[in-house]
Amino acid sequence: MTAFSTPDLADEHPDVRAIELQFTNYGSHARFSGPVVTIKCHEDNSLVKAAVAEPGEGRVIVVDGGGSLRxxxxxxxxxxxxxxxxxxxxxxxxxxxxxxxxxxxxxGVQALGTTPLKTEKLGEGQRDVTIAFGGVTIVPGEYVYADNNGVLVSAVALL
Incomplete structure (x- = not known):
């Protein structure tokens, strides 16, 4: 993966959108990027489970869990x-x-926080739909760039 920093990308590409949430980086990859696959769900990770079982091909799953901390x-x-x-x-x-x-x-994993509680598997939610959170609308197929400074969304590949 090409090294990048989100501040540098934001400076070079003023049309990128920054998600206005304070994520914590939990994965072993401090920075990651790729085309977006979207999932919208609430306290049910059935669609996340199905997605990670597929070939990822360097893509990024963006999950709108409604900000639930439960x-x-x-x-x-x-x-x-x-x-x-x-x-x-x-x-x-x-x-x-x-x-x-x-x-x-x-x-790479960025999330709002942690809890020891798992979800119920009810098969609810939507995949590959436009989602919006943190002041940003995210469309499947757009690109995400994430590091310890934050998360950027772009309509086109920047790297």
């Missing part, structure tokens, strides 16, 4: 599956669990 949308087993299947990372408007294991998994 149920983890990602845990160690799903993170390991995502890494094994070639996903670059996940950006989660929600929380995760198993942070010690995720921290050594070859994957």
């Amino acid at each position: 149920r983890a949308l990602l845990g160690d087993m799903l993170a390991e599956k995502a890494a094994a299947n070639g996903w670059a990372g996940l950006v989660i408007n929600g929380v995760i669990r198993d942070v010690d294991q995720i921290g050594v998994t070859e994957l």
Whole structure:
């Protein structure tokens, strides 16, 4: 992966959009980027589980969990599956669990925080839909750039 910093990308490309949330970087990859696959769900990670089982091809899963801090949308087993299947990372408007294991998994993971509680698997949610959170609308196929400074969204590839 090409090294980048989100501040430099924002300076070079004034049309990028910054997600206005304070994410924490939990994955072993301090920076990650790729084309976006979107998931919209609330306290049910069934669609996340299905997505990470597919070939990732360097893409990034952006999950709009509504900002819920009650149920983890990602845990160690799903993170390991995502890494094994070639996903670059996940950006989660929600929380995760198993942070010690995720921290050594070859994957980028940004989330709002942590909880020990898992979700119920009800099969609810939507995939590949336009989502909006943190002041940014995100369309499937756009590009995400994430590092310890924040998360940027661009309509076109910047690297």
